[in-house]
Amino acid sequence: MFYRYKDSTALSPKAAPGKVWHLSAASIDASPCHSTLTQWSAQIQTGRLWDACTLSQQSMWMGFLAHMYEPAVSGKGRKVRGRRGGDHGYRHRGFGHPSVTLTWSLALAGGGGISCVLQDGEVFEKAGVNVSVVSGFLSEEAARQMRSRGKSLKAKDGKLPFCAMGVSSVIHPKNPHVPTMHFNYRYFEIEEADGTKQWWFGGGTDLTPTYLNEEDAVHFHKTLKEACDKHDLKLYPKYKKWCDDYFYIKHRGERRGIGGIFFDDVDSPSKEEVFQFVKSCAKAVVPCYIPIVKKHCHDSFTPEEKLWQQLRRGRYVEFNLVYDRGTKFGLLTPGSRIESILMSLPLTARWEYMHNPPESSKEAEMLEVLRNPKDWVH
Amino acid sequence: MFYRYKDSTALSPKAAPGKVWHLSAASIDASPCHSTLTQWSAQIQTGRLWDACTLSQQSMWMGFLAHMYEPAVSGKGRKVRGRRGGDHGYRHRGFGHPSVTLTWSLALAGGGGISCVLQDGEVFEKAGVNVSVVSGFLSEEAARQMRSRGKSLKAKDGKLPFCAMGVSSVIHPKNPHVPTMHFNYRYFEIEEADGTKQWWFGGGTDLTPTYLNEEDAVHFHKTLKEACDKHDLKLYPKYKKWCDDYFYIKHRGERRGIGGIFFDDVDSPSKEEVFQFVKSCAKAVVPCYIPIVKKHCHDSFTPEEKLWQQLRRGRYVEFNLVYDRGTKFGLLTPGSRIESILMSLPLTARWEYMHNPPESSKEAEMLEVLRNPKDWVH
Numbered sequence: 001m002f003y004r005y006k007d008s009t010a011l012s013p014k015a016a017p018g019k020v021w022h023l024s025a026a027s028i029d030a031s032p033c034h035s036t037l038t039q040w041s042a043q044i045q046t047g048r049l050w051d052a053c054t055l056s057q058q059s060m061w062m063g064f065l066a067h068m069y070e071p072a073v074s075g076k077g078r079k080v081r082g083r084r085g086g087d088h089g090y091r092h093r094g095f096g097h098p099s100v101t102l103t104w105s106l107a108l109a110g111g112g113g114i115s116c117v118l119q120d121g122e123v124f125e126k127a128g129v130n131v132s133v134v135s136g137f138l139s140e141e142a143a144r145q146m147r148s149r150g151k152s153l154k155a156k157d158g159k160l161p162f163c164a165m166g167v168s169s170v171i172h173p174k175n176p177h178v179p180t181m182h183f184n185y186r187y188f189e190i191e192e193a194d195g196t197k198q199w200w201f202g203g204g205t206d207l208t209p210t211y212l213n214e215e216d217a218v219h220f221h222k223t224l225k226e227a228c229d230k231h232d233l234k235l236y237p238k239y240k241k242w243c244d245d246y247f248y249i250k251h252r253g254e255r256r257g258i259g260g261i262f263f264d265d266v267d268s269p270s271k272e273e274v275f276q277f278v279k280s281c282a283k284a285v286v287p288c289y290i291p292i293v294k295k296h297c298h299d300s301f302t303p304e305e306k307l308w309q310q311l312r313r314g315r316y317v318e319f320n321l322v323y324d325r326g327t328k329f330g331l332l333t334p335g336s337r338i339e340s341i342l343m344s345l346p347l348t349a350r351w352e353y354m355h356n357p358p359e360s361s362k363e364a365e366m367l368e369v370l371r372n373p374k375d376w377v378h
Numbered sequence: 379m380f381y382r383y384k385d386s387t388a389l390s391p392k393a394a395p396g397k398v399w400h401l402s403a404a405s406i407d408a409s410p411c412h413s414t415l416t417q418w419s420a421q422i423q424t425g426r427l428w429d430a431c432t433l434s435q436q437s438m439w440m441g442f443l444a445h446m447y448e449p450a451v452s453g454k455g456r457k458v459r460g461r462r463g464g465d466h467g468y469r470h471r472g473f474g475h476p477s478v479t480l481t482w483s484l485a486l487a488g489g490g491g492i493s494c495v496l497q498d499g500e501v502f503e504k505a506g507v508n509v510s511v512v513s514g515f516l517s518e519e520a521a522r523q524m525r526s527r528g529k530s531l532k533a534k535d536g537k538l539p540f541c542a543m544g545v546s547s548v549i550h551p552k553n554p555h556v557p558t559m560h561f562n563y564r565y566f567e568i569e570e571a572d573g574t575k576q577w578w579f580g581g582g583t584d585l586t587p588t589y590l591n592e593e594d595a596v597h598f599h600k601t602l603k604e605a606c607d608k609h610d611l612k613l614y615p616k617y618k619k620w621c622d623d624y625f626y627i628k629h630r631g632e633r634r635g636i637g638g639i640f641f642d643d644v645d646s647p648s649k650e651e652v653f654q655f656v657k658s659c660a661k662a663v664v665p666c667y668i669p670i671v672k673k674h675c676h677d678s679f680t681p682e683e684k685l686w687q688q689l690r691r692g693r694y695v696e697f698n699l700v701y702d703r704g705t706k707f708g709l710l711t712p713g714s715r716i717e718s719i720l721m722s723l724p725l726t727a728r729w730e731y732m733h734n735p736p737e738s739s740k741e742a743e744m745l746e747v748l749r750n751p752k753d754w755v756h
Contacts, residue, residue, distance in 0.1 A: 117731035128731065251709045251716050310726070317727075318720075321699040322709060331629045331700060338629050339732050342696075347730065348688070349695075351723040353495035353506065 117343055123178070123297045127171040128343040135163040138190065139333060146190075149265060156193035163189045166203075167282070170344040171289075176309035177299040179209035179216070180257070180316065181289045182344065184326070185282050199271060201278050202264035205285055206243055207292075208257030208316060210309040212366045214376075216292045217258050221376035224261050227284035231277040236377075239263045244373040249319050254370040256319045260288075308363050310350035317349050495721055501556070501675045505549040506721040513541040516568065517711060524568075527643060534571035541567045544581075545660070548722040549667075554687035555677040557587035557594070558635070558694065559667045560722070562704070563660050577649060579656050580642035583663055584621055585670075586635030586694060588687040590744045592754075594670045595636050599754035602639050605662035609655040614755075617641045622751040627697050632748040634697045638666075686741050688728035695727050 117128040138146070138160040143153055153160055166186030173180065185203035192198065207220050221240070228236035243262035247255050261281065266274050320327050330341035357363030495506040516524070516538040521531055531538055544564030551558065563581035570576065585598050599618070606614035621640035625633050639659065644652050698705050708719035735741030 119731060126729075126731070251714075251719075314723070317695060318699060321696060336629075341629075342729065343731055345692070345729040348726065348728050350726050351504075351720065352725065353497060353504070353721055354717050 119347060121174075123173055123175070123293065125172045125174045126347040127169070129169045130167070130340050130343060132164075132166060132340070134165070135161070138162050141332065142329065145329070151198065151265075153190060153198070154193045161191045168344075169285075172313070172346045173293065173297065175297055175299055176210040176301050176305045177213075177296040178293050179207050180346075181285075182206055182208070183282070183285050185278050187278075198267070200265045200267040201274050202266065203278060203281065204239065204243055204246075204260060204262035205281065205288060206247060206257055206260035206262065207289070208312070209366070210312050211305070211362050212258070212369055213292075213296075216295070217374075217376045219291065220258075220260065220288050223284050223288040224281070225377050227280040228261065228277070230280055231273070235277070236261065240375075247319065249315060249323065251322070252315065252318070254315065254367065255373055256316060256370075258369060258376075259373060307350070308357075310348060311352060311355055312366075313346040313349035314351045317345055320344055497725060499552075501551055501553070501671065503550045503552045504725040505547070507547045508545070508718050508721060512543070513539070516540050519710065520707065523707070529576065529643075531568060531576070532571045539569045546722075547663075550691070550724045551671065551675065553675055553677055554588040554679050554683045555591075555674040556671050557585050558724075559663075560584055560586070561660070561663050563656050565656075576645075578643045578645040579652050580644065581656060581659065582617070582621055582624075582638060582640035583659065583666060584625060584635055584638035584640065585667070586690070587744070588690050589683070589740050590636070590747055591670075591674075594673070595752075595754045597669065598636075598638065598666050601662050601666040602659070603755050605658040606639065606655070608658055609651070613655070614639065618753075625697065627693060627701065629700070630693065630696070632693065632745065633751055634694060634748075636747060636754075637751060685728070686735075688726060689730060689733055690744075691724040691727035692729045695723055698722055 117126065118124055119126050121127070138153075143155070143160055147153060164186065166184060168182075168184035168186075170182045171180060183203070183205040185201070187199070187201050189197055189199045205224060207217070209216070224240075225236040228239065239261035240259060243259040244255055246262045247257065247259065249256060266277075268274070324344075327341055327344070330336045331338070357367065495504065496502055497504050499505070516531075521533070521538055525531060542564060544562060546560075546562035546564075548560045549558060561581070561583040563579070565577070565579055567575055567577045583602060585595070587594070602618075603614040606617065617639035618637060621637040622633055624640045625635065625637065627634060644655075646652070702722075705719055705722070708714045709716070735745065
């Protein structure tokens with residue numbers, strides 16, 4: 001069960017600024033993809049995330065869920081004041097914990113979506129989830145990019161209707177011994193001139209530690225490999241390499257982190273089989289990551305370790321703003337919701353000129369793996 | 379007087395990693411452009427910058443200058459250990475002040491240059507100066523970009539030899555009441571197939587305050603206007619607007635700061651006249667900025683004001699990584715020196731989800747001017 005705006009004709013970002021939007025719970029589409037996509041997000045969030053958190057954070061996550069699902073659960077319309085295509089949301093300070101900022105908002109531009117960000121928590125410095133369902137016509141630039149990836153798209157009167165939906169999350173913890181985690185799973189559909197539909201899935205899960213912990217790296221990759229292996233033994237090696245290649249900060253000669261899996265344009269063997277595979281990946285997010293959070297969230301750390309974390313956050317920003325396909329595409333797409341797109345940026349980051357960690361230091365050990373990715377499971 | 383590497387044939391980034399380079403003082407070129415370009419940098423740096431600093435910073439700036447000019451002044455060769463095309467420099471911790479990091483380095487890749495960065499000073503959080511002279515052949519991408527700006531470039535055997543030189547600086551102060559300042563002045567020359575040379579100047583000076591101070595804004599723009607007006611009354615209005623248009627963070631609908639002047643591809647009325655104009659602009663840097671630094675560097679500030687500064691720094695990073703022509707060009711050019719290119723990034727930055735300052739606050743007043751640039755002098 002998801003919800004959409006009653007007046008779907010008035011979703012353009014410039015339509016009726018300042019208008020009060022009336023929302024109602026309704027399933028967008030009866031297809032299994034839509035409803036299961038929402039299930040993932042529910043699983044991931046109601047999942048076991050809060051086991052890892054302190055009591056105050058648990059209440060905060062519960063608040064988060066209550067806010068996210070309240071309109072759908074209550075089945076009643078909810079008033080949201082829309083401004084500039086939905087750039088306006090609600091902000092709750094002190095939810096569960098005096099220092100925690102929990103912000104959620106509904107994106108009205110070009111579709112429906114929910115962004116929810118936890119800021120300045122006890123365990124997490126900044127953690128966000130985006131769930132979005134967007135439909136419309138591909139921009140020329142988007143169509144060009146897709147064609148450059150080998151797609152033949154036959155437009156009707158120059159128009160290509162599309163429908164895209166996805167769930168994504170970036171979690172930046174406070175403790176430098178707890179890695180940053182990112183995942184994104186998405187489904188894309190395009191209708192061609194003759195009415196045939198092209199569809200594909202994309203996504204991935206990857207880990208960005210500040211310091212290398214081999215045991216954690218093995219656990220993370222092993223869990224992903226198990227999720228992939230259930231479907232095809234060829235998938236993990238292929239998508240592990242794709243991940244190392246994708247999250248590459250070319251100007252630094254470094255990967256963003258220790259990788260995971262990444263794939264795009266996956267449309268075979270069949271929609272149902274790919275969907276089962278993507279569900280396995282999404283279900284692996286919590287067992288991949290949460291044991292690592294639990295294990296390290298009370299580790300002690302030095303100011304020097306915090307500083308190295310901040311420098312690595314700077315690299316995270318560089319990757320996301322300079323290379324990330326989704327971010328670049330979003331920034332260049334008129335009417336897109338900037339706050340949701342840039343939700344992935346860390347709360348704080350740092351750039352020092354000519355920072356070179358000493359040889360054989362823990363920092364140099366981390367860099368070595370970012371420069372020369374390793375195989376963590378065989 | 380500038381200096382270059384004796385062995386100019388071995389300047390490619392991959393040549394002889396780990397080799398010890400021998401430098402010697404030598405003028406690169408007898409043309410007035412080269413020598414006067416070096417003069418600007420000397421003026422700007424020996425200039426009156428340290429008047430604004432505390433005693434410990436004065437000694438630091440003097441150390442900076444001593445290090446920068448020592449090879450040229452002594453006239454003697456100096457050993458610099460080159461690694462990966464010059465990514466290795468010297469780092470002096472505690473120069474003049476225990477907390478100050480002063481790093482300088484020589485860029486060997488594709489030309490000569492000096493980068494010097496002051497970090498964690500008492501007044502300046504991060505302040506850098508780049509002086510560079512680069513020559514080689516235009517990459518296809520660079521030639522394409524230049525043609526798209528209306529230049530007809532006739533290549534000989536597909537090659538376009540170029541020579542570029544410039545001085546640039548970004549200064550991020552600690553106190554949120556002292557604005558960030560950036561300037562860059564550069565000269566570009568391209569040799570076409572028939573031997574004719576195309577040349578142009580570009581550059582600008584702009585101010586990025588955290589809080590609006592109208593008196594400072596007027597002083598900054600008035601000083602720039604006076605520098606322009608000596609040459610042509612049409613220049614300031616034209617280049618002021620160009621600056622507002624250039625430093626535009628499109629996805630935010632905001633300018634990076636309150637502008638200043640910006641121009642590019644300027645090749646008329648004559649080389650000598652443009653050069654005189656550019657010299658006036660460069661000479662205006664110190665009187666533009668230093669009185670503002672002096673006036674506010676001891677202002678008291680609150681943690682909330684520091685936080686707003688950090689959020690604005692995040693926007694600075696967004697502009698530089700997503701839009702800045704020079705940064706983008708540098709990041710995509712193989713062999714370019716990343717540390718010099720990204721020197722412009724602040725030491726620290728922050729991103730909060732859905733940060734919207736309250737109406738009528740000082741922060742909202744600043745945003746208003748970034749969204750709707752004002753004319754500060756008439």
